[in-house]
Amino acid sequence: MSKKLQVIILIVLSLLITVTITACSTTSWKVKSQLNNPTQIEVHENYLYFLDTYSAIKIYDRGTIYDLTSWLPEGFKKENIIMEFAVVNPSEIAALTGSSLYMIDVRKKEIKKIFSDNDNYTSMDLDQKGNFYLVSAKQVLKITPEGEKTLFFAFENLPSDQQQEDAYFSGIFVGKNDHLFVELHQRIPFSSIVFELDGKGSIINTYDLRKIIAKSFSTTSSTTRILDYQDFSLYIVDTGGNLYKYRPGTGSLRKLFDIALDNFHYWRVIDLVKISDDFDEYILLVTDSDTGNFVRVWKLLKDGTPIGNFISTEVTRD
DSSP states (O other): OOHHHHHHHHHHHHHHHHHHHHHHHHHHHHHHHHHSSSSEEEEEETTEEETTTTEEEEETTTTTEEOOTTSOOOOHHHHHHOOOEEEESSSEEEESSSSSSEETTTTTTEEEEEEEEESOEEEEEEEETTOOEEEEEEEEEOOOOOEEEEEEEEEGGGGGOOOOOOOOEEEEOOOGGGEEEEEEEEEEEEEEEEEOOOSSSEEEEEEHHHHHHHHHHHOOOEEEEEEEEEEEEEHHHHHHHHOEETTTTTTTEEEEEBBBSSSSBBBEEEEEEEEEEETTTEEEEETTTTTTOEEEEEEEEESSSSSEEEETTTEEEE
């Protein structure tokens, strides 16, 4: 065999190896999977993302569920529970694990801690500039993409009559023009108050969700909570299983969902995303009020008709 032919063969083999490695690296970042018990749903560029059993982030792609985080180190999985996540872009996902915030590059299969301290953070959201907002019981932090921390809003910034000892922040949602909606739970009276903050952290509006609902609908529910902010609206659920859409700018309130199982039990929405502006359709995560152990994925049409088991989960799978 001539040296020239040997060189050609070596070049061809090298190219084949390169192509093989490239193909593996571009296809193995997501693994075919299934939904078990999802607790959070997000939508990004028409794809649905789920937090499944507080341990895996999965994507729904043309009828198939893929696990984007199956490659995470076993040590990370054993030591951390993912409380919430946010889709930064198709490649990067931010994950909140209580005291720490991680950035996960699902295509490169890399995970990096961008923030950590001793407080316990239970909710997060992302603004249009890539800044993260984390909420703990008594404070709201702003975290830049580089991990720089700023105290954005504190319990002491509340009006004095709202600073009850056992009151606590429970949720945060980025709204129009990067306004923030911070949810405060009070025990006396048992209610949920929402404060709208401007970009500097100043309170510009206050909403008592229970009173807002009571003005338009007859309800015996004592508590409410926000599920999300989308389409210039707050999506609110109460303890009676009712789902409402409230637009702060206009004050309009509409009931979207209310389905009873019987006289005592009902379907309860735990999270949702809007998937169509033209048809006003939603994907819901729904559980029953009796046990709340298993979650179903439903689609809600514009006329209020639910399509059960839109995506199969552990409890609905044959």
